[in-house]
């Protein structure tokens with residue numbers, strides 16, 4: 516297959532690219548390195564079948580050139596990370612809505628199936644756990660910039676589904692929950708790389724809020740396997756699927772596990788959300804996916820435990836050095 520990955524120099528995209536290439540596919544990555552990095556794909560450069568185009572994907576002429584020679588698109592390019600979303604809401608919306616519409620219109624024109632990586636943020640402030648794909652969603656108020664990301668991604672979902680309905684374009688939508696592993700940067704607010712970097716440097720691990728908020732962390736290796744299975748499952752066309760872990764851990768406990776597994780002498784500190792993200796920030800206490808659909812349609816469930824994942828991140832950070 517000739518595969519195009521938008522955002523392929525990012526955390527998820529670079530792992531996906533490596534796996535698809537190893538399977539013998541031809542892989543083209545388009546990435547403007549806004550939050551991604553060249554080092555993520557440096558080991559792929561020069562391998563037969565791999566090509567990187569360093570450019571903004573919001574360019575119809577570029578997409579017009581690429582899509583006629585593409586069999587499948589994984590659309591990952593997006594603004595990401597809570598910090599970026601609250602600090603740069605204009606960029607967040609611009610990077611999500613318009614490029615997706617341009618891409619999907621052209622996918623329809625050239626009849627190229629497309630998979631979108633959406634997000635658990637779409638579930639908003641809902642407390643009906645576990646989150647099921649077809650449940651109604653409740654987003655926070657528009658004066659809270661965080662919800663711009665969720666709403667923009669939701670509009671992307673609507674746009675793909677609209678094309679599925681109106682132009683019979685095969686579309687796949689995956690809602691990723693917290694995905695973690697080697698190569699993820701903590702620069703844009705992701706908690707695990709931040710904690711591991713601090714622990715290895717002997718600096719305090721800063722917990723936002725009281726640390727009792729819980730999240731489910733899934734290994735990037737499990738997520739890549741899930742993305743591939745979704746894209747190869749005809750029954751998944753035209754629907755939405757959660758991919759993530761359903762094992763919860765409180766953020767304070769995550770900090771303690773990181774300290775234990777690094778053997779660090781770091782202490783744990785606390786900062787209020789207001790201090791970190793400003794007064795208009797809103798968080799949710801829990802976020803758990805229902806994995807029923809993933810189990811039923813693609814026979815998938817995560818294999819790696821939180822300790823496995825923390826150890827993989829520690830090893831990666833020790834190898835690569837801090838990038839913060």
Ligand SMILES: NC(=O)c1ccc[n+]([C@@H]2O[C@H](COP(=O)([O-])OP(=O)(O)OC[C@H]3O[C@@H](n4cnc5c(N)ncnc54)[C@H](O)[C@@H]3O)[C@@H](O)[C@H]2O)c1
Pocket residue numbers: 521522523524525526527528545546547548549550551552570571572573590591592593594595610614632633634635690691692693694695
């Ligand atoms: N990692 C997670 O926990 C998580 C959770 C939910 C959803 N997602 C989704 O998964 C996808 C990948 O996220 P990630 O964690 O790998 O983040 P990432 O920042 O590492 O990857 C996104 C990539 O898109 C690129 N990009 C952004 N705008 C672009 C543009 N206009 N043209 C070309 N390239 C552009 C960035 O440079 C980056 O390499 C995103 O769609 C994100 O919304 C990720």
